[in-house]
Amino acid sequence: MSDLPEPYTSAENDFRSDTFTTPTAEMMQAACSASIGDAVYNEDLDTLALERQVAQLAGKPAGLFCVSGTLSNQIALRSHLYQPPYSVLCDYRAHVYTHEAAGLAILSQAMVTPVVPSNGNYLTLEDIRRAYIADDGDIHGAPTRVVSLENTLHGIVYPVEELVRIKAWCVENQIRLHCDGARLWNAVIESGVPMKQFGEIFDSISICLSKSLGAPMGSVLVGDAKFIKKCNHFRKQQGGGVRQSGMMCRMASVAVQGDWRAHLARSHRMAHELAAFCATHGIPLESPADTNFVFIDLRRARMDPDVLVKKGLKYHVKLMGGRVSFHYQISDASLERVKVALLEAFQHAQAHPFDTDGPTKIYRSESTEVDIEGNAIGELQTYKY
Ligand SMILES: Cc1ncc(COP(=O)(O)O)c(C=O)c1O
Numbered sequence: 367m368s369d370l371p372e373p374y375t376s377a378e379n380d381f382r383s384d385t386f387t388t389p390t391a392e393m394m395q396a397a398c399s400a401s402i403g404d405a406v407y408n409e410d411l412d413t414l415a416l417e418r419q420v421a422q423l424a425g426k427p428a429g430l431f432c433v434s435g436t437l438s439n440q441i442a443l444r445s446h447l448y449q450p451p452y453s454v455l456c457d458y459r460a461h462v463y464t465h466e467a468a469g470l471a472i473l474s475q476a477m478v479t480p481v482v483p484s485n486g487n488y489l490t491l492e493d494i495r496r497a498y499i500a501d502d503g504d505i506h507g508a509p510t511r512v513v514s515l516e517n518t519l520h521g522i523v524y525p526v527e528e529l530v531r532i533k534a535w536c537v538e539n540q541i542r543l544h545c546d547g548a549r550l551w552n553a554v555i556e557s558g559v560p561m562k563q564f565g566e567i568f569d570s571i572s573i574c575l576s577k578s579l580g581a582p583m584g585s586v587l588v589g590d591a592k593f594i595k596k597c598n599h600f601r602k603q604q605g606g607g608v609r610q611s612g613m614m615c616r617m618a619s620v621a622v623q624g625d626w627r628a629h630l631a632r633s634h635r636m637a638h639e640l641a642a643f644c645a646t647h648g649i650p651l652e653s654p655a656d657t658n659f660v661f662i663d664l665r666r667a668r669m670d671p672d673v674l675v676k677k678g679l680k681y682h683v684k685l686m687g688g689r690v691s692f693h694y695q696i697s698d699a700s701l702e703r704v705k706v707a708l709l710e711a712f713q714h715a716q717a718h719p720f721d722t723d724g725p726t727k728i729y730r731s732e733s734t735e736v737d738i739e740g741n742a743i744g745e746l747q748t749y750k751y
């Protein structure tokens with residue numbers, strides 16, 4: 367039995383992120399008969415099969431298995447960038463900008479143009495045109511070489527018509543278009559747009575297997591063959607050239623061949639139910655709960671995130687801030703408990719409003735002991751990461 371306190375050993379009550387999905391017995395079984403070739407030499411059959419499978423889903427000629435979405439995004443962006451000075455334009459909340467440890471600055475030596483969407487939810491072509499840096503010979507600038515979009519971003523589904531407009535403009539201006547598709551599976555379910563259509567729009571897509579799909583790790587980066595060859599070069603440089611990756615890839619293949627559509631649809635239904643609960647009780651949300659995330663607007667709710675986390679522990683659900691993440695392993699009972707925890711935290715905020723002028727972090731981890739009533743013992747340790 368794990369020596370971790372019970373709350374930290376299951377996914378059924380883990381609302382911190384869909385990255386906490388745990389591998390299924392079927393995945394573990396499949397790993398036992400996975401191929402064991404050396405993937406650096408392109409000799410691992412299950413790795414090659416997964417790369418082919420995901421590339422075909424996206425309608426792209428080639429795919430590359432990466433051990434993380436961060437690696438996949440960063441080597442894609444690096445491979446699109448030639449001859450600095452150059453810059454990457456993205457949403458100010460984009461993971462490639464806010465949560466990949468300045469990879470763009472360090473690996474790509476790129477400037478970033480973070481843009482606030484005028485509609486509050488997703489960048490439009492007008493937002494991009496207003497903010498991009500033209501390659502017009504002005505020696506002061508770092509021309510925009512890549513637009514990096516995220517679909518979904520904070521669970522918000524990108525309207526495909528807007529993506530088509532942005533794509534046409536990027537082609538006209540010789541600007542590459544990358545998609546951080548950590549949750550593209552969720553966008554496919556909610557929008558009904560097939561993955562192949564996103565493959566026609568984006569030059570490259572990083573498709574995560576470790577979030578809502580539930581694989582233990584990894585992403586597949588897809589694009590044209592020449593581009594993926596260069597990405598493989600940067601993957602090796604960054605230490606991502608792994609050897610017997612067949613076990614992980616076989617487990618991911620089980621997820622890709624599994625009933626992910628039903629899984630994700632259920633997680634979206636649960637998120638929509640919580641969003642409706644929030645509307646009923648006047649708990650403000652930061653953005654539309656299109657897919658599997660409900661973002662509580664802590665600032666407008668004047669809610670202390672630590673109180674929310676503690677209420678979660680009291681009702682035996684794991685939270686880490688204003689983002690409530692759903693995935694297919696969340697139980698119905700946990701959904702009911704997270705409603706109670708949230709409502710109690712909101713009522714506490716109404717009696718004890720919490721105002722902070724600091725950033726509201728979405729992602730952080732905490733460790734704490736809880737007493738028999740579920741009240742946190744000692745100070746809640748919260749770590750930003
Ligand atoms: C939108 C988004 N992109 C990329 C990543 C990076 O994936 P990984 O954690 O596998 O590096 C994450 C987080 O997992 C994410 O939420």
Ligand SMILES: C[C@@H](O)[C@H](N)C(=O)O
Pocket residue numbers: 382383384385465729
């Ligand atoms: C923490 C962050 O990197 C992760 N992608 C998440 O969404 O939980």
